[in-house]
Amino acid sequence: MKIPSVEKFSRDLATETVESVRSASVAKVDARSNALKIAFDDLEGARTQAAQIKDYVLDNLPNLLPQLELKCRLNGIEVHWAKNASSARKTILEICKAAAPEGGSIVKAKSMATEEIHLNKHLIKNGYEVVETDLGEYVVQIDDDTPSHIVTPIIHKNRKQVAKSFEREGLGPYTEVPSELAMQARHHLREKFREAKIGISGVNFAVAESGRIVLVENEGNNRLSTTAPDVHIAVMGLEKVLPSETDLPLFLRLLAGSATGQQMTTYIHMISGPRRKDEMDGPKEVHLVILDNGRSKVLNGPYKEILRCIRCGACLNVCPVYRQASGHAYNNVYSGPLGAVLGPALEGVEKLPDLAKASTLCGSCEEVCPVKIPIPRMLLQLREEANRKGLVKEMIPWSMFSVGSTSGFRWRLGLKMLPLAPIAKHPAKSGWEEFKDLPTKEGRDFRKWWNGRS
Amino acid sequence: MGDREAILTNLGKAGKKSRLPLPPAPMPALTYDALWEIFATKLEALGGRIGNLQDLEVILSRPHVLDVESATRLGRKSGGADVWAAEVGVTTVDLAIAETATLMLSTGPGRPRLASLTPTLHVALVPKERIVATMSEAFTQLTDRTTVLITGPSRTADIEGILVRGVHGPGDVLVIPV
Amino acid sequence: MRIRTYARYDAEVSRSASNISQTEPMTTGAPKPKVRLMLTCLCDAFFGEVGIATVRVLEHAGCTVVFDKDQTCCGQPPFNSGDWTAARLAAGHLMRTTLIHKDTVVTPSASCAAMVREGYPMLYTDMAHPEIFELGEYLVQHLKIETWPITAKKMPAKTKVAFHSSCHGRGIGLKGEQRQLLASLPWVELVPFDQGEQCCGFGGAFSANHPSISAGIGMEKLKNILESGADEIVGGDMGCLMQLNGLIKRNKLKIKTRHFSQLLAEGIGE
Known part of the structure; x- marks a missing residue:
């Protein structure tokens, strides 16, 4: 029996890592509920409204995307379309080559879309120095690691590990004080912001009506990456469009509360195009890359609602499996309950067939989701699809179960054989028994008791 | 077929789904003073400060950069230090939003984008009557310029979830109603 | 596929709850509500005492309890594992033995109740949410029992x-x-x-x-x-x-x- 990937990964995880992930997740769940309680009188109504707006967007992309394209162009933003990862990489490299043919530094703000298309490797291979500037992403980069959470990339690391990495990279004297570590990163990355000709970011929201790109962050590295260099390239999944600017306050508040337990994220950067003639700074070119990479396929299938996602990470924080296994266990850019659906939805169940099984189906992901994505329902549907296509070997022979479960006689016969179970050999039994004792029959038998009454 | 056409073909036809109207914006119900009180409480909770013009005397002895509007208001010369070297950036903002202690700042002539970002201290001058209750209300006054909403000092909690201020942007935000 | 959300289902449950309490008042002399027990496979196999306690509790609350001896399992184990063919076979059997009678069905498990209510409409696309109640839900929401009526002479240990x-x-x-x-x-x-x-x-x-x-x-x-x-x-x-x-x-x-x-x-x- 093949051990499922998430289980396999979690077995080798250091206790220290599990504790880092667990304590940070618990704190974030508490912060989330406190913040949203203050922000909304009717949180339920706000979540319903947000889900409904997202559904409207998903149903009207053929109108909204061209509208966004037109309005962006009127604002001086160049719009590019990329049907898949390689097309997106090619487009971005072309923009970079035109802006900085001799290579040089590119500063990057945190972006899941660029992680998804593995952009950094491609640019580095082509002679650019790519510097991640979000504190967590920077640590991930110098450690040659990958983010284990879509909002807090180094949730799996503690301060000692960060301190060692900074010392190794020569950022300054060894210190375990988080504020001193942050200042070392600030000083080191300042020079990168000054010298970089190109800045690359993701997109949190893009407003069709105004042609405005909206970026949300707390540190300021995103603003620096998209303000200081001459060229700004923004990469967005095509589902990130919103119809109107008046939709933004709802989403900004839901995102801030759900992601980091804030009333509002520190910086909301609403970009209406490159520097104008009357301005003294800001990028001279702004490019928007609209990325499909499997999304239009998802849109027309059973996992459509996963595209409502605004990447807040609340489902990761609350998920008991994520807390035990960490984000890396999901073997995918997107982890946790979101990743268990979005990963196979974008890449195909064939590539990640057992990911949907890494869930107790407790439902807490759906309960905290700001856009009410029915994640448990989709996990069940993914499990069904994997089973139907014969992609996973079932531990329990369900055809045998069907024999017993469709006849009262055979069922009762099966129950009579149950006392033999402890001597039987079966992977499901050994799985259960590894950490737990088997259940034993306790007290009276119901059927005997019932029959004895009448 | 180009990527644009390929994507739009894959997306198919737009649905007919209509959308729920957003809840109507509430009528203004608070005085300017009451709004400023809320703003101050929220800002201080975030680690920002409320001040007055006297505070600026000492502050402006440090290397600083001033946008045109603030310079005019203070009777000083605009510009100043190189924006990368300035320790203090003084800007006049478009609006203050009471419910979240947010500043709305748009770009434009005489308004360097980096002045509110590269220094360690951002001083925001806000005309007293330029305060609204909610973000929804503020959004009705958005211009077509690139705009940033600033809520408190720059922060990160990437290392063990511990809050650190001033990681890339200003760790200190001083708001002065004028 | 028609999937209703939990929230909407809630509203319907509370509506049907008020209907039941109107048509079947819990007063002496009124006919005893007839309840069909869904035992659950775990109580069948291991935890007989829970099944027995459930029957005693329902009878103490004034119900007549019926149990279908050919009942097996709701089908949740294969359903959750992705084998919906096996799940449909088990679900079909439960429908034919138990749900078909149109009586109130009560089960000492929210999980099995969830399977029938939310899972079955995923297995059968034209199906409305079947009515089945978890034991505590039935006692409080339908029989309006807020405080458990104690008749034992000796108080159990604290x-x-x-x-x-x-x-x-x-x-x-x-x-x-x-x-x-x-x-x-x-x-x-x-x-x-x-x-x-x-x-x-x-x-x-x-x-x-x-x-x-x-x-x-x-x-x-x-x-x-x-x-x-x-x-x-x-x-x-x-x-x-x-x-x-x-x-x-x-x-x-x-x-x-x-x-x-x-x-x-x-x-x-x-």
Whole structure:
């Protein structure tokens, strides 16, 4: 029996890592509920409204995307379309080559879309120095690691590990004080912001009506990456469009509360195009890359609602499996309950067939989701699809179960054989028994008791 | 077929789904003073400060950069230090939003984008009557310029979830109603 | 596929609840409500006492209980594992033996109730949500029992209870009915514990194919409960309690588990 990937990964995880992930997740769940309680009188109504707006967007992309394209162009933003990862990489490299043919530094703000298309490797291979500037992403980069959470990339690391990495990279004297570590990163990355000709970011929201790109962050590295260099390239999944600017306050508040337990994220950067003639700074070119990479396929299938996602990470924080296994266990850019659906939805169940099984189906992901994505329902549907296509070997022979479960006689016969179970050999039994004792029959038998009454 | 056409073909036809109207914006119900009180409480909770013009005397002895509007208001010369070297950036903002202690700042002539970002201290001058209750209300006054909403000092909690201020942007935000 | 959300389902349940209480008032002389028991496979195989307690509780609440001997399993195990063909076979059998009678069906498991209510409409696209009630939900919402009527002459020994509300209970919109009934027992002291809403880590086949994660989640739960100083863990789903009990025995922890119906049954005189 093949051990499922998430289980396999979690077995080798250091206790220290599990504790880092667990304590940070618990704190974030508490912060989330406190913040949203203050922000909304009717949180339920706000979540319903947000889900409904997202559904409207998903149903009207053929109108909204061209509208966004037109309005962006009127604002001086160049719009590019990329049907898949390689097309997106090619487009971005072309923009970079035109802006900085001799290579040089590119500063990057945190972006899941660029992680998804593995952009950094491609640019580095082509002679650019790519510097991640979000504190967590920077640590991930110098450690040659990958983010284990879509909002807090180094949730799996503690301060000692960060301190060692900074010392190794020569950022300054060894210190375990988080504020001193942050200042070392600030000083080191300042020079990168000054010298970089190109800045690359993701997109949190893009407003069709105004042609405005909206970026949300707390540190300021995103603003620096998209303000200081001459060229700004923004990469967005095509589902990130919103119809109107008046939709933004709802989403900004839901995102801030759900992601980091804030009333509002520190910086909301609403970009209406490159520097104008009357301005003294800001990028001279702004490019928007609209990325499909499997999304239009998802849109027309059973996992459509996963595209409502605004990447807040609340489902990761609350998920008991994520807390035990960490984000890396999901073997995918997107982890946790979101990743268990979005990963196979974008890449195909064939590539990640057992990911949907890494869930107790407790439902807490759906309960905290700001856009009410029915994640448990989709996990069940993914499990069904994997089973139907014969992609996973079932531990329990369900055809045998069907024999017993469709006849009262055979069922009762099966129950009579149950006392033999402890001597039987079966992977499901050994799985259960590894950490737990088997259940034993306790007290009276119901059927005997019932029959004895009448 | 180009990527644009390929994507739009894959997306198919737009649905007919209509959308729920957003809840109507509430009528203004608070005085300017009451709004400023809320703003101050929220800002201080975030680690920002409320001040007055006297505070600026000492502050402006440090290397600083001033946008045109603030310079005019203070009777000083605009510009100043190189924006990368300035320790203090003084800007006049478009609006203050009471419910979240947010500043709305748009770009434009005489308004360097980096002045509110590269220094360690951002001083925001806000005309007293330029305060609204909610973000929804503020959004009705958005211009077509690139705009940033600033809520408190720059922060990160990437290392063990511990809050650190001033990681890339200003760790200190001083708001002065004028 | 037509899927209704839990929230909308809630509204319908409360509507139908008010209808039932109007047509079947719980007054003496009125016909006794007839309740069809869905035993659940776990109670059938291992936890007979819970089935017995459930019948005694329902009868004490004034119901006539019927049990279909050919009943097997609701089909949740294969459903959750992705084998919906096997799940449909089991579901079809439950429908033909039990649901077909149009009586009120009650089960001592929120998980099995969730399977029938929310899972069956995923298996059969043209199906409305079948009516089936979790025991505590039925007692409080339908029979309007707020305080458990105690007839036992001797009061059971005092016990400190850590109440585990199951995830499927939240999923079908339970609002603390089981806890409310437990709180009305004078010998029970409910003790709060940290992370009360957290999952136990069972998840059906998950507990066998992701054993270390499952045990990790369960031990976290037990750690929080043990810190509360409880004598026992009481819940409404034998799946959760079987999981926790397996860990308790393996790690020789000093705490026991019981289904809430067993505590209610203690209050019934002979």
